[in-house]
Amino acid sequence: MMDTDTLDMLRTSLRHVLTEATNVPLADRLGELGWDEVVADDPVTALHTLFTLKGDTVSSADALGPRLAAALADALGDPQLTTATVGLESPFGPSSLTDGSLTVDAVVFTPPSDNPVVVRVDGEHLAVVVGSALTCTRLTTTDGELAQFRLTGTVPAAQVQCIEGATASIAWNAMVTHGRWLLACELVGIAQHVTASAAQYTGERIQYGKPIGTFQALQHRIATAHVLVVGAARLAEHAGHSGDEWSALVAKAVAGQAAETACTQAQQCYGAIGFTWEHEFHHYLRRTYVLDRLLGDWRSLEREIGNELMNSRHVPKIGML
Amino acid sequence: MTALPDTNPASQLSAEMFESPTAYAAALEAFLSTDERATPYLGYRPHSLEDSAAHLTGLQALLFDSGWSRLGWPESAGGLGGDPRFRAAMFQTLWNLDIPIPEPFTTLEILVPVLLVFAPHLSDALLPGLLRGDDKWAQAFSEPDAGSDLASLRTKMEPDGDGFRLSGQKVWSTFGHLSQRSVLLARSGGPGHKGLTMVLVDLDQPGIEVRPIRAEDGENHFSEIFLDNAWVPADRVIGTLGQGWAIAMYMLQWERGAWGWLQQGRFHQRLQQAVELGTPNAEFAQQLGHAYAMAAALRLTTKQTVERLAREEQLGPEVSVDKLLLIDAELATWDAIRAYLGPRFEVDDTLQWLRHEYLFSRAAPIYGGSQEIQRTLVAQRVLGMPRD
Ligand SMILES: Cc1cc2nc3c(=O)[nH]c(=O)nc-3n(C[C@H](O)[C@H](O)[C@H](O)COP(=O)(O)OP(=O)(O)OC[C@H]3O[C@@H](n4cnc5c(N)ncnc54)[C@H](O)[C@@H]3O)c2cc1C
Numbered sequence: 064m065m066d067t068d069t070l071d072m073l074r075t076s077l078r079h080v081l082t083e084a085t086n087v088p089l090a091d092r093l094g095e096l097g098w099d100e101v102v103a104d105d106p107v108t109a110l111h112t113l114f115t116l117k118g119d120t121v122s123s124a125d126a127l128g129p130r131l132a133a134a135l136a137d138a139l140g141d142p143q144l145t146t147a148t149v150g151l152e153s154p155f156g157p158s159s160l161t162d163g164s165l166t167v168d169a170v171v172f173t174p175p176s177d178n179p180v181v182v183r184v185d186g187e188h189l190a191v192v193v194g195s196a197l198t199c200t201r202l203t204t205t206d207g208e209l210a211q212f213r214l215t216g217t218v219p220a221a222q223v224q225c226i227e228g229a230t231a232s233i234a235w236n237a238m239v240t241h242g243r244w245l246l247a248c249e250l251v252g253i254a255q256h257v258t259a260s261a262a263q264y265t266g267e268r269i270q271y272g273k274p275i276g277t278f279q280a281l282q283h284r285i286a287t288a289h290v291l292v293v294g295a296a297r298l299a300e301h302a303g304h305s306g307d308e309w310s311a312l313v314a315k316a317v318a319g320q321a322a323e324t325a326c327t328q329a330q331q332c333y334g335a336i337g338f339t340w341e342h343e344f345h346h347y348l349r350r351t352y353v354l355d356r357l358l359g360d361w362r363s364l365e366r367e368i369g370n371e372l373m374n375s376r377h378v379p380k381i382g383m384l
Numbered sequence: 385m386t387a388l389p390d391t392n393p394a395s396q397l398s399a400e401m402f403e404s405p406t407a408y409a410a411a412l413e414a415f416l417s418t419d420e421r422a423t424p425y426l427g428y429r430p431h432s433l434e435d436s437a438a439h440l441t442g443l444q445a446l447l448f449d450s451g452w453s454r455l456g457w458p459e460s461a462g463g464l465g466g467d468p469r470f471r472a473a474m475f476q477t478l479w480n481l482d483i484p485i486p487e488p489f490t491t492l493e494i495l496v497p498v499l500l501v502f503a504p505h506l507s508d509a510l511l512p513g514l515l516r517g518d519d520k521w522a523q524a525f526s527e528p529d530a531g532s533d534l535a536s537l538r539t540k541m542e543p544d545g546d547g548f549r550l551s552g553q554k555v556w557s558t559f560g561h562l563s564q565r566s567v568l569l570a571r572s573g574g575p576g577h578k579g580l581t582m583v584l585v586d587l588d589q590p591g592i593e594v595r596p597i598r599a600e601d602g603e604n605h606f607s608e609i610f611l612d613n614a615w616v617p618a619d620r621v622i623g624t625l626g627q628g629w630a631i632a633m634y635m636l637q638w639e640r641g642a643w644g645w646l647q648q649g650r651f652h653q654r655l656q657q658a659v660e661l662g663t664p665n666a667e668f669a670q671q672l673g674h675a676y677a678m679a680a681a682l683r684l685t686t687k688q689t690v691e692r693l694a695r696e697e698q699l700g701p702e703v704s705v706d707k708l709l710l711i712d713a714e715l716a717t718w719d720a721i722r723a724y725l726g727p728r729f730e731v732d733d734t735l736q737w738l739r740h741e742y743l744f745s746r747a748a749p750i751y752g753g754s755q756e757i758q759r760t761l762v763a764q765r766v767l768g769m770p771r772d
Contacts, residue, residue: 206755262767279756282763289762290708294681301684317677367609369673373664375725378656381680382687384405384469384476 065108073101077113077223077365081122088173107303114245115299118252118354120324121346125207127171127245127357135181135242138228138234148175148194149238150182150214151357165223167197174199180214189226192218207352209344220316240308243315247299251353254325255290257347260287261329263281265374267382268334275332284328288321295321301382310381312364319361322351391560397451402466405473413453421446429737433603437562440486447474453489453515457568458594462512462698467694468474468497472645472687479649482657487559488520490646494639495521500583502631522563522587524554525611534569535577535629539611541570547617548572550585553610556751560607561596564588569628573712580628584620591615601743616724637699637724639752640707644686647710651679651717654741658721661735669725675720678713685709689696701765704758711748711755718745 065073080092103107128148136144150158150169158167167190169182175194184190197216204211226234262285265276273279284363295318302314304315326348330337337344355361372378401408416422425443430436445451456470457463471493478485492514499507513519530537539552550570557566565586573579587594592612596604617706623631655676662668686706690698722729722742729742749755763769 100613211674259767260764262769266768266770273772274770276763276769279760280767283756283759285767285769286708286759286762289767290437290705290712293705294678294685294709297684297688298677298681313677313680316673319683349709365673365677366666366669367673368676369669369671370664370666372655372659372672372676373662373669376659378652378659378676380652381685384473384687384690 064208066103070108070112073109073112074116077116077269078120081117081120081124089126090129098336109170110245111300111303112118112249114248115252115255117213118249118254118350119256121208121253121343121350122317123206123210125172125210127242130245131238132181135234138237139230144170144179144181144191147179147181147191148173150180152183153213155213156181158184160188160190160220160223160225163218165190165192165218166194167214167216167218169213170202171199171214171337172210174212175214183231184225187227187232189227189231189235190223191224195250196222199245206349207351209350211353235295236308239313239358240306244299244302244306245310246354246357247295247302248315250322250351251292251296251299253347253351254288254295254318254322254344257322257325258285258288260344261325261332265332275336281332283339284331288325288328291317291321291324296379305381310378313368313381315359316361316364316368319351319364320353323355323361326351392514397455397716398463401453402464405469408455408458408470409477410475412416413473413480415450415452416477416481416483419615420482427482428484430484432561433605436728440484441517442471443483443489444486444515448512448516456636457496457511457515458500460504461496461507462515467640469690469694470640472690475646475647479653482653483652485646486517488517490643491521491523491559491647492675493642494511495523495636497638498567498631498635499622500625501634502582502623503584505619506622509610510584511535519565520563522557522560522566522607522609524557524566524568524585526556527553528555532754534632535580537569537571537580538570539570541572541581541616544615545616548583548621550583550611550616553608555608556597556606556607557594557609558607560587561594561604566609567622569632572625574629576631578626580632581625582622582628582631583616584622585611585614589614589654598730599744600746603740603744621648636753637693638702639690640703640758642693643700643752644682644706644710645690647714648679648683648686651675651682651713654721655679655717657738658724662724662726665724668720671716671720671723675713675716678709678716682706682709682713699760703760704753705766707752707753708758708762711758714745714748717744 076096080096103199113126129151132147133145135149136142148171150167153168153170158169166252167182177193177195179191180194181189181191181196196218197214200209200213202213223300265281266274298314298317302310329344333342333344338343401411428439447476451464453474454462454464455466459465476484496507496511510519514521519767524533525536527539539550539554541548554568565584567582568585569580571579572581577723593610594607596607599605658689689699689703689706690728764771
């Protein structure tokens with residue numbers, strides 16, 4: 064476990080790394096910090112801190128992509144896949160493997176160049192194909208700054224490595240669980256930032272001769288958001304420590320909702336200025352929309368939870384005393 | 385596990401259980417699900433609040449006599465030592481087995497920590513009877529004209545010999561008509577917070593009349609209390625004269641914090657009942673999923689609060705967050721249950737008990753400081769938004 068001083072130092076360096084203006088990939092800059100050792104030492108604290116700060120600073124660096132690959136490589140026991148790019152489900156269509164060929168449609172955060180790409184095909188198997196065999200197009204997104212690319216293409220089956228059965232599902236689920244946890248941390252970072260900034264703004268902006276934060280209508284908006292944010296933060300922490308699929312599912316569901324609620328309530332506190340590019344708020348709003356969609360938006364995740372409860376007829380408890 | 389003799393309650397509990405709430409909970413669960421004295425409480429469905437109170441007094445005695453409910457309370461007060469996590473573990477275990485929590489336990493959670501700090505002579509003398517269920521206490525703060533604005537309360541407290549006389553009217557005292565005593569907040573001095581004093585008053589005396597009030601669920605949940613020169617001896621003052629408000633504020637960390645943990649156990653249990661009773665239907669998936677997610681958020685948030693209380697940290701205004709999460713989780717849970725069980729929820733004889741609990745859930749945003757009051761506290765005291 065990291066002590067408080069080490070953690071504070073880590074936060075300061077990470078904040079710097081996440082906000083510096085440079086084209087050097089995040090992984091290389093983290094490397095200079097001795098990041099791999101930090102992660103090896105206390106992965107839960109390290110990654111929780113990185114992703115929460117990434118949300119807080121709306122950094123557009125690709126921290127998620129490498130983590131998804133690491134989780135998948137780890138679950139498959141195949142260290143070579145650490146450098147792979149995981150192709151997430153595309154909203155434009157499925158990837159599938161039929162008799163002679165693999166058809167890919169997937170979303171990634173960094174172009175794969177000639178690294179291997181792993182996609183899920185037909186909702187069960189995994190297919191590994193070299194990135195240079197696919198077409199990579201940058202997507203225009205609600206966010207604009209957090210890059211997303213669509214990978215498409217058809218590749219002869221002979222050039223595809225297929226991973227089948229339980230191994231494939233278990234590994235993919237482990238990757239999804241890891242990703243949901245990290246996204247929950249990032250969404251919590253956004254939600255905390257947005258709530259605190261809006262609360263502060265209402266103390267500075269004067270109307271009717273007094274700070275607008277004295278109006279109960281605005282106080283209650285921010286308080287409502289804060290309550291959900293606290294709940295989301297506890298769930299994200301727990302998901303990190305437990306590492307289990309169910310906790311990560313619930314954590315991401317609440318985090319997505321908390322971030323959206325925080326943005327909605329904060330937006331109203333800012334009035335017109337928050338609706339402009341003169342103010343930082345729009346970055347947080349856009350980022351929330353994009354991150355919430357990754358690995359399941361909060362409404363679908365709530366449905367997933369509900370279906371599981373109804374079908375299993377079992378209501379599990381997260382966290383023991 | 386073999387049942388050990390009642391005469392030596394401590395021996396029910398092994399040294400290992402004192403180390404870990406988890407080990408304690410597992411042993412308690414084994415005891416309650418195998419000891420035939422516990423059978424009448426498993427899945428108990430009350431016909432009325434009075435029936436339930438009488439029936440569950442037996443459970444309280446069983447838990448006390450066999451030692452279980454004494455863990456988590458100090459030895460000076462009849463407990464067996466250990467921190468509040470053991471109480472929290474007991475509540476969770478009772479819910480796991482679908483055993484209703486006797487109402488006095490919830491009162492204990494709120495009132496006793498206060499007595500331990502501000503009136504140890506009272507807790508030492510009276511806690512065993514209270515814990516065992518021989519004695520029942522209420523909380524009389526609210527008045528007809530003093531609800532949210534509690535500090536405006538008017539019940540008068542005047543010195544008389546070696547004690548005080550109380551006159552005025554209290555209202556909404558939970559289980560007042562079934563209680564022998566009540567913690568009461570009265571005005572011993574001038575206006576405002578500083579004029580308030582907290583006392584423990586006997587309700588079974590000539591100067592006091594207690595009248596039950598029927599609540600939304602049809603049960604006599606609370607009472608109004610009329611005080612006409614009621615007597616309270618000087619040694620029943622909790623803290624000192626004029627300290628009443630500060631003590632009431634201290635009480636809130638338990639009322640808002642520890643209470644939330646107890647309730648999350650209920651929400652998980654009742655969601656469990658609902659998924660056992662209902663027929664899977666995608667239409668309700670999101671509503672149920674949302675309710676569960678809120679209950680889980682409440683669970684982890686109040687777990688942390690219980691752990692902080694166990695480390696004897698002083699909790700601040702952030703406990704209002706626990707209360708607000710509780711409100712959200714409670715309303716979401718019961719709305720989801722009612723929706724999922726469909727039209728039969730309103731008319732099925734066998735669901736009467738669940739309907740009562742549903743109706744009672746509507747009080748969540750009102751009692752113990754309303755939702756509006758809590759939101760204002762969070763905005764101003766936690767988030768630093770400006771006060772007018
Ligand atoms: C089930 C139940 C059990 C209870 N048990 C007890 C008990 O055991 N002992 C006890 O002493 N009391 C008890 N109470 C009373 C409870 O504490 C009060 O109901 C509560 O403090 C609110 O007071 P009130 O009902 O007078 O509402 P009011 O104070 O009249 O409030 C009415 C409405 O106005 C709003 N409001 C009031 N002031 C403000 C403000 N400043 N800003 C914004 N909105 C405001 C409130 O939020 C509420 O929506 C119980 C109540 C219930 C429902």
